[in-house]
Amino acid sequence: xxxxxxxxxxxxxxxxxxxxxxxxxxxxxxxxxxxxxxxxxxxxxxxxxxxxxxxxxxxxxxxxxxxxxxxxxxxxxxxxxxxxxxxxxxxxxxxxxxxxxxxxxxxxxxxxxxxxxxxxxxxxxxxxxxxxxxxxxxxxxxxxxxxxxxxxxxxxxxxxxxxxxxxxxxxxxxxxxxxxxxxxxxxxxxxxxxxxxxxxxxxxxxxxxxxxxxxxxxxxxxxxxxxxxxxxxxxxxxxxxxxxxxxxxxxxxxxxxxxxxxxxxxxxxxxxxxxxxxxx
Amino acid sequence: xxxxxxxxxxxxxxxxxxxxxxxxxxxxxxxxxxxxxxxxxxxxxxxxxxxxxxxxxxxxxxxxxxxxxxxxxxxxxxxxxxxxxxxxxxxxxxxxxxxxxxxxxxxxxxxxxxxxxxxxxxxxxxxxxxxxxxxxxxxxxxxxxxxxxxxxxxxxxxxxxxxxxxxxxxxxxxxxxxxxxxxxxxxxxxxxxxxxxxxxxxxxxxxxxxxxxxxxxxxxxxxxxxxxxxxxxxxxxxxxxxxxxxxxxxxxxxxxxxxxxxxxxxxxxxxxxxxxxxxx
Numbered sequence: 001x002x003x004x005x006x007x008x009x010x011x012x013x014x015x016x017x018x019x020x021x022x023x024x025x026x027x028x029x030x031x032x033x034x035x036x037x038x039x040x041x042x043x044x045x046x047x048x049x050x051x052x053x054x055x056x057x058x059x060x061x062x063x064x065x066x067x068x069x070x071x072x073x074x075x076x077x078x079x080x081x082x083x084x085x086x087x088x089x090x091x092x093x094x095x096x097x098x099x100x101x102x103x104x105x106x107x108x109x110x111x112x113x114x115x116x117x118x119x120x121x122x123x124x125x126x127x128x129x130x131x132x133x134x135x136x137x138x139x140x141x142x143x144x145x146x147x148x149x150x151x152x153x154x155x156x157x158x159x160x161x162x163x164x165x166x167x168x169x170x171x172x173x174x175x176x177x178x179x180x181x182x183x184x185x186x187x188x189x190x191x192x193x194x195x196x197x198x199x200x201x202x203x204x205x206x207x208x209x210x211x212x213x214x215x216x217x218x219x220x221x222x223x224x225x226x227x228x229x230x231x232x233x234x235x236x237x238x239x240x241x242x243x244x245x246x247x248x249x250x251x252x253x254x255x256x257x258x259x260x261x262x263x264x265x266x267x268x269x270x271x272x273x274x275x276x277x278x279x280x
Numbered sequence: 281x282x283x284x285x286x287x288x289x290x291x292x293x294x295x296x297x298x299x300x301x302x303x304x305x306x307x308x309x310x311x312x313x314x315x316x317x318x319x320x321x322x323x324x325x326x327x328x329x330x331x332x333x334x335x336x337x338x339x340x341x342x343x344x345x346x347x348x349x350x351x352x353x354x355x356x357x358x359x360x361x362x363x364x365x366x367x368x369x370x371x372x373x374x375x376x377x378x379x380x381x382x383x384x385x386x387x388x389x390x391x392x393x394x395x396x397x398x399x400x401x402x403x404x405x406x407x408x409x410x411x412x413x414x415x416x417x418x419x420x421x422x423x424x425x426x427x428x429x430x431x432x433x434x435x436x437x438x439x440x441x442x443x444x445x446x447x448x449x450x451x452x453x454x455x456x457x458x459x460x461x462x463x464x465x466x467x468x469x470x471x472x473x474x475x476x477x478x479x480x481x482x483x484x485x486x487x488x489x490x491x492x493x494x495x496x497x498x499x500x501x502x503x504x505x506x507x508x509x510x511x512x513x514x515x516x517x518x519x520x521x522x523x524x525x526x527x528x529x530x531x532x533x534x535x536x537x538x539x540x541x542x543x544x545x546x547x548x549x550x551x552x553x554x555x556x557x558x559x560x
Contacts, residue, residue, distance in 0.1 A: 070394075113406035114350075115452035121401045126393035157451055164444035171437055172395035 006036035008255050011239045013231030017163050025228040027220065027239065032184040034241040037251045045246045052253035053093040059260040060130060064098045066265040070125035070174040073132045073256070076142075077181030078219060079209045080191035082248050083134050086181065089249035090256060091132065100125075103134040116140040116158075117165055124169060137162060138178075141226050146218045159229040166235040176235035177259055179252055180227060181242040185216050286316035288535050291519045293511030297443050305508040307500065307519065312464040314521040317531045325526045332533035333373040339540040340410060344378045346545040350405035350454040353412045353536070356422075357461030358499060359489045360471035362528050363414050366461065369529035370536060371412065380405075383414040396420040396438075397445055404449060417442060418458075421506050426498045439509035446515040456515040457539055459532055460507060461522040465496050 013025040038045050063071065075083040087101050102123045111119045117137055125131040141158045144150040150158070166176055183191075192209060195201040212219070231237040238255055242248040293305040318325050343351065355363040367381050382403045391399045397417055405411040421438045424430040430438070446456055463471075472489060475481040492499070511517040518535055522528040 110406070113408075114404060115449060115454070117448065118401060118404065121398060124394060124398065126390070128393075161444075161448040161451065164441075164448065168397065168441040168444065169395060171441065174395070 008238060008251075008258065010036070011241075011251075012236045013227055013239070014233050014236035015231065016159075016229050017232045025224070025231060027180075027182070027224040027227065030182060030239050030241060032182045032187065032241050033243045035244055035247040036241065037254060038244075038247055042246055045250050049089060049246065049249045049253055052250070052257055053090060055257050056091065056253065056260070057093040057095070059257065059265065060094050060098045062265045062267065063130065063260060063263075064128040065267050066263075067128040067268070068173065068265075069263055070127055070169075071130040071259070072125055072169065072174055072176045073130065074136045074138070074176065074178040075132065075134055075181065076136060076138050076179070076223075077242065078183065078188060078216075079212060080188050080195070081181035081183045082242050082245055083181060085245055086179075086249060086252055087132055087134065089245070090253045091130075094130070098128070099130045099132065101132040101134055104136060104139060117161065121165070125174065127173065137165075138226060138230075142219065142222045145222050145225075146215055155225075156229070159226070162230055163232055163235075166230075166232065170234040175259060175263070177255060178231075178235060178237045179255070180223060180237055180239050181248060182239050183242045187243045188213065188216075288518060288531075288538065290316070291521075291531075292516045293507055293519070294513050294516035295511065296439075296509050297512045305504070305511060307460075307462070307504040307507065310462060310519050310521060312462045312467065312521050313523040315524055315527040316521065317534060318524075318527055322526055325530050329369060329526065329529045329533055332530070332537055333370060335537050336371065336533065336540070337373040337375070339537065339545065340374050340378045342545045342547065343410065343540060343543070344408040345547050346543075347408040347548070348453065348545075349543055350407055350449075351410040351539070352405055352449070352454050352456045353410065354416045354418070354456065354458040355412065355414055355461065356416060356418050356458070356503075357522065358463065358468065358496075359492060360468050360475070361461035361463045362522050362525055363461060365525055366459075366529060366532055367412055367414065369525070370533045371410075374410075378408070379410045379412065381412040381414055384416060384419060397441065401445070404454065407453065417445075418506060418510075422499065422502045425502050425505075426495055435505075436509070439506070442510055443512055443515075446510075446512065450514040455539060455543070457535060458511075458515060458517045459535070460503060460517055460519050461528060462519050463522045465493075467523045468493065468496075 011030065015024060039048065063069065075086055077083055091099050091101075104120075107116070107119065120133075120137045123131065123133075141155055141162070145155050170176055192205070192213070195205040227237045227239070238251075240248055240251050291310065295304060319328065343349065355366055357363055371379050371381075384400075387396070387399065400413075400417045403411065403413075421435055421442070425435050450456055472485070472493070475485040507517045507519070518531075520528055520531050
């Protein structure tokens, strides 16, 4: 029997905020160690990621010229899940002219004095731009929920606020791709230990990372709940088995290329006057 | 029979986005020449506005110290309806430290490249701040609708986007007061002519104002529809009979004082350590 070709939709959740039961989504049914998009050869997978990264560069140029859309890519995942590596591996061939990455840290005093979406909204893409959020407004439902800083009612309210915010963005021309980089607790141990063992990676390590690791189960539950509540038809979540870095990049690059191709981008029609001009 | 004391709620619309029929609201049932809050004497009304403006200054200081809320005041109305005059008359006694007015003009290229709420969100008040919008995101449903730049479906979509946006703001501590400055077409003629007759007022006149005046009925209808759809429990509209400038200021100042008083503001509790300090 032929192995069924995997589809991105097998790893997507988009039925929140619709009539369908949101309970259908189960993060723990997706194996972080799976490689559904692998060719079976790591070398071929890596070559394929390289090809896709070049294709994203080509499509980004077209996306910028077309100007009908804005693309927002959200990367979420626990420490060491590979958010930085994804940006390097998937968007590394793309010009900084058209792609911006925004890394979200703890909010400043000015930011805390407004709603949590205030700073997020300021950094959304303009027409023709691709913006990658390295962490995002989802930290504002994950961290406060795990730490008990907000009530379950406030968490539910934030899900609704985020759904309405993302809906408004998409209705105004933004395409939103949200990726949850799904690694196992064992893989995180390996990666944290690597950071400790390699002085050139010490800058990536914070003592707080070990505290967060102790809350592993609570964070998995918070991700489960957040994805179930905010994977909408207009802004679906894609869960990326990410224990393998190559597979992670392969899957995300595939999704980005499919998304851009689906927009039927085209260069704006040429001007007949321009075609008649001869530069002396 | 004693004349019934007018209540602000008689001039408010707040039932949109609830189960109640939004059709209930009728702008043309409110007389722009009415003076329901007048004492019957213009001199006494003016004196009362002065007292209320001082009270707003006192309450603003408390509002700033309290820091639990943000106040957003939206002023909408056709040309010459008195938006600038309201800011001068009602907030003229209040320190610029705690109150900012934002005048919205046609969007820049950078602003047009994002959703229309992008620039609005950037200027919302922080904790303890009062921000007055002189025109607002409502221009983005009024102007494009009257000029046919967006479809009725897009207009309805924007009402929903605005309701969700304002709901999110209020759920995050913002109090929103929206005032529609309601003048008659005759009163507008008088005021536009005054601007033409007085060289010191020429800067307030633009040739386009006369074009907009020709669309009077279309704008009244657009206001009717927008207020009916966006006067919500969390962000109600107050319709201000505004042919009389004194009455306009009296009514808005009354509403602002009532809103601030309703928040039960208080200075944060003093620190016992501070009370023990003696400055040498």
